[in-house]
Amino acid sequence: MTFVDFIVTNAPALLVAIPLFAAFTIPAVGKISAAARNLWVMGTMLLTAAVAFILAFRVFSTGTVIYVFGAAAANLAVPLDSGGIPIRIIFTVDAMSAFMDVICAIVGTSVLLYSLSSESRNTNLEGYYALYLLMITGVFGMVSTGDFFNFFVFLEILSLASAGIIAYRIDGGLAVEAALKYFILSTLGAILVLFAIGIYYGQYDALNIAMIAQRMQFSMLDKIALVFLVAALAMKCGAVPMHFWTPDAYSMAPSSATAFLVVASQASLYGLFRVVFTMYNMTMNCATVGWIIIILGVLSMVIGVTMAIPQKDIKRLMAYHAVSQTGYMLLGVGVGLAVLGNTTLTSAYGFMAMEGGIFHIFNHAMYKGLLFLTAGAIFYRIGTRDLNKMGGLGHTMKYTMIFFIIGALAIAGIPPFNGFASKLMIYESVYLFNPIFAIIAMVVSILTLASFVKVFHSVFMGPQLPEYADVKEAPLPMLIGMGILAAIVILFGLFPQPVVDMLVAPAANALANQGGYIASVLGGA
Amino acid sequence: MSRIVRTGADFLYPAILIFGLYIVAHGHLTPGGGFQGGAVIATGGALVIVAYSYTEVSEWLSGKVLMGQEVIGLVGFIGVALLAFAFGQVFFFNYLNASGSLFGIPVPYGINAGELNTGGFVPLMNFSVGCEVWGGLTLVILYMLSGIRREES
Numbered sequence: 001m002t003f004v005d006f007i008v009t010n011a012p013a014l015l016v017a018i019p020l021f022a023a024f025t026i027p028a029v030g031k032i033s034a035a036a037r038n039l040w041v042m043g044t045m046l047l048t049a050a051v052a053f054i055l056a057f058r059v060f061s062t063g064t065v066i067y068v069f070g071a072a073a074a075n076l077a078v079p080l081d082s083g084g085i086p087i088r089i090i091f092t093v094d095a096m097s098a099f100m101d102v103i104c105a106i107v108g109t110s111v112l113l114y115s116l117s118s119e120s121r122n123t124n125l126e127g128y129y130a131l132y133l134l135m136i137t138g139v140f141g142m143v144s145t146g147d148f149f150n151f152f153v154f155l156e157i158l159s160l161a162s163a164g165i166i167a168y169r170i171d172g173g174l175a176v177e178a179a180l181k182y183f184i185l186s187t188l189g190a191i192l193v194l195f196a197i198g199i200y201y202g203q204y205d206a207l208n209i210a211m212i213a214q215r216m217q218f219s220m221l222d223k224i225a226l227v228f229l230v231a232a233l234a235m236k237c238g239a240v241p242m243h244f245w246t247p248d249a250y251s252m253a254p255s256s257a258t259a260f261l262v263v264a265s266q267a268s269l270y271g272l273f274r275v276v277f278t279m280y281n282m283t284m285n286c287a288t289v290g291w292i293i294i295i296l297g298v299l300s301m302v303i304g305v306t307m308a309i310p311q312k313d314i315k316r317l318m319a320y321h322a323v324s325q326t327g328y329m330l331l332g333v334g335v336g337l338a339v340l341g342n343t344t345l346t347s348a349y350g351f352m353a354m355e356g357g358i359f360h361i362f363n364h365a366m367y368k369g370l371l372f373l374t375a376g377a378i379f380y381r382i383g384t385r386d387l388n389k390m391g392g393l394g395h396t397m398k399y400t401m402i403f404f405i406i407g408a409l410a411i412a413g414i415p416p417f418n419g420f421a422s423k424l425m426i427y428e429s430v431y432l433f434n435p436i437f438a439i440i441a442m443v444v445s446i447l448t449l450a451s452f453v454k455v456f457h458s459v460f461m462g463p464q465l466p467e468y469a470d471v472k473e474a475p476l477p478m479l480i481g482m483g484i485l486a487a488i489v490i491l492f493g494l495f496p497q498p499v500v501d502m503l504v505a506p507a508a509n510a511l512a513n514q515g516g517y518i519a520s521v522l523g524g525a
Numbered sequence: 526m527s528r529i530v531r532t533g534a535d536f537l538y539p540a541i542l543i544f545g546l547y548i549v550a551h552g553h554l555t556p557g558g559g560f561q562g563g564a565v566i567a568t569g570g571a572l573v574i575v576a577y578s579y580t581e582v583s584e585w586l587s588g589k590v591l592m593g594q595e596v597i598g599l600v601g602f603i604g605v606a607l608l609a610f611a612f613g614q615v616f617f618f619n620y621l622n623a624s625g626s627l628f629g630i631p632v633p634y635g636i637n638a639g640e641l642n643t644g645g646f647v648p649l650m651n652f653s654v655g656c657e658v659w660g661g662l663t664l665v666i667l668y669m670l671s672g673i674r675r676e677e678s
Contacts, residue, residue, distance in 0.1 A: 006610070010610065010615065010616060013615065013616035013617075014616075017603065017606070017607060017616060020603050021600070021603045021604075021607065024596060024599035024600045024602075024603055025596070025600055027592060027595075027596050028596055028600075067615070067616075068615065069615065069616055069617040070609075070615065070616070070617035070618050070619060071615055071618070072614075072615075072618075073615070074615045089617075
């Protein structure tokens, strides 16, 4: 077996094994020298990203890949003597999982490149990078796993690592407070998830998502489990009634880590979609649950953006916009869920709404990551996040300004940036479902634009301030990190159709096709 | 603390250590395992810290050694799992199970006293986790108690 074969065969396992191994060895490697540590972390990230791309390519070209841990063969999901139950931990990577893997790989790499420079002034970086790689492991694990208990384990890995990284820059205790808030809410959410897993295990004797989906009866207990899961995962992704941790956590975390926290939230969003589409699908009343998700989405959009407008802290402002943008994804996918099962409506607009929502996950990760990185670059150079103290930075930080403009126009949904592509799909399809929601979505976009014009003006415009006269442009690695994301923002905005056809449509298909998911693990169907 | 408490702690510490290691070693046969055993050992560390003072204990328990123990445990765990690739198997494949070598006896059927030499690489993983939790949890306790000052008497 050649090396390439080895990578291809074991890609799902390597996706978590490589960053875990590197995270555990960092304290030892860090003893050698700072350069060796940086090389070690960056090499790990590049290797993991390469594995993720290889895996995604395989999934998009040949269909769902499963990987059974500890089995005699990687695709032996159901051992002969197990009575037809997939007893082992299985990674089920379908198009939706591969789609999330790609997002995590791209953002993870550019954020890491950025942090090599942005965190270089701090001490105890072994801890920072170890936590960062654990976050990478958590996201890859959450989106790839096909075992619901394993999902919980990776959710916990991600929550613990995120809490650690939020508290990393202690900042007079403020960051620790934000981390504690995040940690308590995450634990609460994780307990609800664990309770739901217990309900499934008690009823169906199975932890595998495909097995639970196949045996799903939608009893009273399953309804309780559904409520727990929707509440917990909607909280983890920052949907509105449970959004209060996001401004604290996003603004207090180091800027580089904040950009990755966005991806971490989206992994929970993925979990939410996986639960409603793959585990329940048609057994539940899709219209009701779909409407609940739509209402969560609309609330997130409106309240997120209205809370963002009065903010004076640039990262808090962006955090509220992240809440608002999450609303678009919930709205799009919620509309798709509400009409699931009705073939005419699904083909008329339901599927397109899902595509729009899923495409928006990708776009949001790119431009919101970019915006947080530009905010970090500004903080790196002038040491404040207060918009009232900024001004005239356009004179010196030209590239940062350009990247900020790209990100701001993309989040506001202005063509030719990628935010426009996905928002247009959401507007068009949601308009057919209910015109009011489409109008609300457009108004929210306008408010977003207004808010970012204000930020742009107060940060970059105006005469050069005397206290910032010797401010320099951000260092090169930070610019490259931002540049990667900016390039993708523009590229996907200019050519959305190939992306939708190649990545988004298969992902939406995989989400809607419950039978295919079950068949890929259990066979037959 | 008084001489009585210190002497009691001196006697208890090895006993706690042995009990913890017993739980780690029997992880694949009895309730418990690496985490629980490691936690038991860490309570021994807590006992000594309470009985003596932080300054005295920090001379015996070095943070660097505990950190190293943590790294060895974690790398050992993932290393044992990764070693499956060297045998051409999938990740986490239990290559030692029923192999006849270390921990390689097939599990006997029916009621038996519990054969320690079974389980394949599961005991190795328990040892790794035990080592990691021993180091990590003691380090946590050490850091948490580092703020305590000796009361002026």
